[in-house]
Amino acid sequence: MIKIMADSTCDLSKKIVDKYNIGVAPLNIIISGTTYRDKIDIETDEFFKILPTLEELPTTSMPSPEEYLKIINKAIEDGYKEILCICMSSGTSGSYQSAVLAKDYFFENNPNSTVKIYVVDSLSMSHGSGWLILKSAMLLESGYSFDELIQFNENYKTKVKHFLCVDDLNNLIKSGRLTNASAFIGKLLRVKPIMSMKKGKGAIVAKERGRNRVLKFYVDEFIRRVDNKITDFVIIGYTSDMNIAKDLAEKIRLETDFKDEIYIMQMGAAVGTHVGLGGLSMFFVEKENLKDGLVKNEIRSIRNKKDELIEKIRG
Structure with a gap:
């Protein structure tokens, strides 16, 4: 039997976690000196309601090795012989290192154990690791072995391709979840920045004016990048406004050939602390690692606008 574990930044819905019996180690959110366990001691909607009223930005801390050990020991008691733990990027949190410490501690105290434990550094944030976890659960159900x-x-x-747009970069800059270069660029931008992951950390790859242009960028990039052989579901994430996530899902259905599942899931308080209000994300597998960046996407945008103008003139 194989047990799948994660940390709470995977942001998978309770329905999915329960369906696949995924063990989740909660991150901690510290709000005005009080510590809450992500998705246990504080409801996500409640968190986003109080977030704008706080004088100081909440902070987060990784799950302790003890939190992972609780899940490992319970899994073994339940008869599991192989445990796969998929953590958020080591470039943005100590969650991965904490899981590795838990694994090492377990074998130090159980040197003769035949249990297998493997910890994955997903190099992803939020539903990026969530995509890998959900896909792994589906593959396990279809008969995949541990190896x-x-x-x-x-x-x-x-x-696993990430796109994340926020209304305000302040939370990400203050919490250090952006590269230094992107944080500097972000301070200069007066439009909606769009981020992706580079080497396990967030980086600005595009900027758009207004919600409609953001949605168009997401859909255009999805069409250009998606690996249809592997991507049999897409995850769209949001922080405080589900309607923009629904708008994106509808746009994908109307303007692309994608006919499989689109999950809409809310980002939890641990991720939402850094993303802030108005966050919109999308996750899928791309067919190849196409390079992207702010300059590349700006050039592509100019070319597209030129082509659109020519078409209008001809029409």
């Missing part, structure tokens, strides 16, 4: 699940995660973790 096959490990190989899948290591092969595809760098191909």
Whole structure:
């Protein structure tokens, strides 16, 4: 039997977590000196309601090794012999290192154990690791072995494409979740910045004016990048406004050939602390690691606008 574990930044819905019996180690959110366990001691909607009223930005801390050990020991008591733990990027949190410490501690105290434990550094944030976890659960259900699940995660973790747009970069800059270069650029921008992951950390790759242009960018990039052989579901994430997530899902259905599942899931308080209000994200597997960046996307945008103008003139 194989047990799948994660940390709470995977942001998978309770329905999915319960369906696949995924063990989740909660991050901690410290609000005005009080510590809350993500998704246990504070409801996500409640968190986003109080977030604008706080004088100081909440802080977060990784799950302790003890939190992971609780899940490992319970899994073994329940008869699991193989445990796959998929954590958020080591470039943005100590969650991965904490899981590795828990694994090492377990074997130090159980040197003769035949249990197998493998910890994946997903190099992803939020529903990026969530995508890998959900896909792993589906593959496990279809008959994948422990070694096959490990190989899948290591092969595809760098191909899970992230897009995240926020109304305000202040939370991400203050919490250090952006690269230094992107934080500097972000301070100069007066438009909606769009981020992706580069080497396990957030980086600005595009900027758009207004919600409609953001949605168009998401859909255009999805069409250009998606690996239809692997991507049999898309995850759209949001922080405080589900309607923009629904708008994106509808746009994908109307303007692309994608006919599989689109999950809409809210980001939890641990991720929402850094993203802030108005966050919109999308996750899928791309067919190849296409390079992107602010300059590249700006050039592509100019070319597209030129082509649109020419078409209008001709029409």
